[in-house]
Amino acid sequence: MTNDEIRDFLRNAIDENRVMLFMKGTPNQPACGFSARASGALNALGVQYAALDILPDPRIREELSGLSGWPTIPQLFVDGELVGGSDIVMEMFESGELAELLGAEQPEEPVDPEPEPEPAPARRPIGLENRLD
Amino acid sequence: MPSALELQRRIEAALPGAEVSVEDLTGGGDHFRAEVVSDRFEGLSRIQQHRMIYEVFDEEIGGPIHALSIKTAVPKEPARPAAHGPDQPGATP
Numbered sequence: 001m002t003n004d005e006i007r008d009f010l011r012n013a014i015d016e017n018r019v020m021l022f023m024k025g026t027p028n029q030p031a032c033g034f035s036a037r038a039s040g041a042l043n044a045l046g047v048q049y050a051a052l053d054i055l056p057d058p059r060i061r062e063e064l065s066g067l068s069g070w071p072t073i074p075q076l077f078v079d080g081e082l083v084g085g086s087d088i089v090m091e092m093f094e095s096g097e098l099a100e101l102l103g104a105e106q107p108e109e110p111v112d113p114e115p116e117p118e119p120a121p122a123r124r125p126i127g128l129e130n131r132l133d
Numbered sequence: 134m135p136s137a138l139e140l141q142r143r144i145e146a147a148l149p150g151a152e153v154s155v156e157d158l159t160g161g162g163d164h165f166r167a168e169v170v171s172d173r174f175e176g177l178s179r180i181q182q183h184r185m186i187y188e189v190f191d192e193e194i195g196g197p198i199h200a201l202s203i204k205t206a207v208p209k210e211p212a213r214p215a216a217h218g219p220d221q222p223g224a225t226p
Binding site for chain 2 (some may be wrong): 034069070071073082083084085086087088090091
């Protein structure tokens with residue numbers, strides 16, 4: 001795969017998935033605490049989202065940051081727009097803005113958005129290898 | 134290896150007048166948390182505010198600075214009595 005193909009794939013993933021999270025690892029097995037918090041917040045809201053692990057090839061992160069102008073991982077996109085990294089996602093989760101943006105119910109109890117051991121049913125995996133999904 | 138103080142001074146230099154505190158989260162000089170209060174953030178989205186901090190360090194983010202957690206805010210207006218408003222004394226609920 002060329003860099004251009006990776007970038008096209010990323011652009012499509014952002015366009016085709018209303019809630020698109022780029023992270024290190026997967027929602028079930030996050031490979032970094034920041035990514036774990038971002039996916040944990042989405043899990044706590046029970047929203048359906050697509051997630052892409054950027055770790056398999058360093059070019060994924062390079063192309064993603066080139067596309068978004070955002071240097072760090074995770075990156076959350078909603079409706080094709082960059083919402084932010086883990087700090088912004090967590091601020092918005094705690095204030096209820098994220099629930100509002102995603103049309104989700106804010107959990108009544110403040111949830112500690114640590115990764116859950118069980119996968120949430122709403123989750124949809126996405127990867128370079130299943131691009132026809 | 135950058136220090137919290139170095140990061141703080143660089144943010145202060147880029148955003149004159151900002152109130153900046155930087156914490157070295159691990160003591161290892163690679164995971165930092167920066168809290169920045171600046172009136173330059175007024176009217177900007179969080180994304181734009183965080184970008185202003187990232188731009189200070191550019192390529193060092195992800196390199197020597199492995200992780201930089203950011204919290205930005207606009208300074209709170211000094212408290213002053215509102216001339217009009219629902220909380221005026223004497224207003225009936």
